[in-house]
Amino acid sequence: MSYTLKQLRYFVAAAEAGSVTGAGQRLHVSQPSISAAIAQLEERFGVALFIRHHAQGLSLTAAGRRLLTEAKALLDHAEDLRQRAIGLGKDLAGDLHVGCFQTFAPLVLPQVLREFAVAFPDITIHLHENHVQGVLDTLRGGQSELALTYDLALGEGIDFSPLTEVPLYAFIAEDHPLAKEDRVSLRALVDYPMVLLSLPQSRDYFLSILYSQRLQPRIAYETPSFEMMRGLVANSDCFSIMHSRPASELSLDGRRLAYRPLAESLRPTQLGLARLAGSRPTRKAAAFIDFCSTHFAKRAQ
Structure with missing residues (x-):
């Protein structure tokens, strides 16, 4: 059951663009190349990855949504390997997508991002601000690799690393x-x-x-x-x-x-970083996790 990173890259682009045309424009490749890659993946995995809507683009099937999350993680790790292979093992560069609960994002993230940019100038953080459920949805959908959120309503399949306690x-x-x-x-x-x-x-x-x-x-x-x-x-x-x-x-x-x-003794709520359970963080994500742990530990002193 062989497949290539290029096929996965074309599949991810089509899923994110919602059409073969959009994927081709994004990657600067022909539409037939995108269509062929998707067809080859579907044949090798034995599942339909997209529902084709005449003149209205593509939408992911349930199997396609699961593959999208795994494919994006695999491509991120492949990029890590590429950087190591060309001598960038000591440097960290590229894009990192981070979800954040929208009420405290303006209170916490600007300082974190300013200091992180000094420590890791070649990593570009892309923020996905949302309500609690929306933040978790971006994790499960593969739009974010990490999410800064509370330890509330996390559900199954989410690993949570607390950073600091937040009173009410x-x-x-x-x-x-x-x-x-x-x-x-x-x-x-x-x-x-x-x-x-x-x-x-x-x-x-x-x-x-x-x-x-x-x-x-x-x-x-x-x-x-x-x-x-x-x-x-x-x-x-x-x-x-x-x-x-x-x-x-x-x-x-x-x-x-x-x-x-508040005067009442209530269950302590934790602010922390969430990610998909069982997923191995990329080097960029691991750097952000370590940085946030140090940052919030200093704030607590």
């Missing part, structure tokens, strides 16, 4: 009646209306925290936007709860917020 904070306006407290309890907070971050997974997670304390919040607003949530809280007597605590206490319209730790 109450977000309230500076002049809120509870702002004078050093810590606030959820029981005190639910006397006021709540602004709920309504991202997939996040919405149910925050509600489950309140429900676990036998509390029923009054939802005043729901929003998928972190900054809208902060603005709504800053301009009302509402509250919200979040792990992502910004350095600035100002909302985008200039109103001041207060962030207070």
Whole structure:
């Protein structure tokens, strides 16, 4: 059952472009060459990799989606081997795709990427910001090799390496009646209306925290936007709860917020790096993992 890296490269390009035409344009090769490579893979693996839509391009079959993830990983490792073979064993270069949960991405990643670029100037990081489920989907779909996320709703097939513990904070306006407290309890907070971050997974997670304390919040607003949530809280007597605590206490319209730790003892939540279970990280990914481990260890000191 022989196949070539070129055939896999053509297959990946067609899957990402959604058409043979797009793949040919991306790789600067003829459409018949792309079609022939896909046909040869399908014949050798004994499965259909694409559903052909007349005049509407290609869509992956279930077998095609599984092969796409494995093919991209194999091509990444082949690139590692190529670099070693031409004398670049001590250098690291190329593209690394990293997923990140969108609420804390602006709080964490800019500094990480700035320092990483100094240490590894030839590695280009491509970010894929998304909600929790979207970040995991990019991992399983092969769009990202690593993902910076919380240890929440990971599901099967994901390996998680914790980097740091992240406490839960109450977000309230500076002049809120509870702002004078050093810590606030959820029981005190639910006397006021709540602004709920309504991202997939996040919405149910925050509600489950309140429900676990036998509390029923009054939802005043729901929003998928972190900054809208902060603005709504800053301009009302509402509250919200979040792990992502910004350095600035100002909302985008200039109103001041207060962030207070919760009085309750809740399960610690970890921020860390996720990847597909059983997959061997490329040298670029291993460098990023080691760098992040050192970075967050220094921050904790």
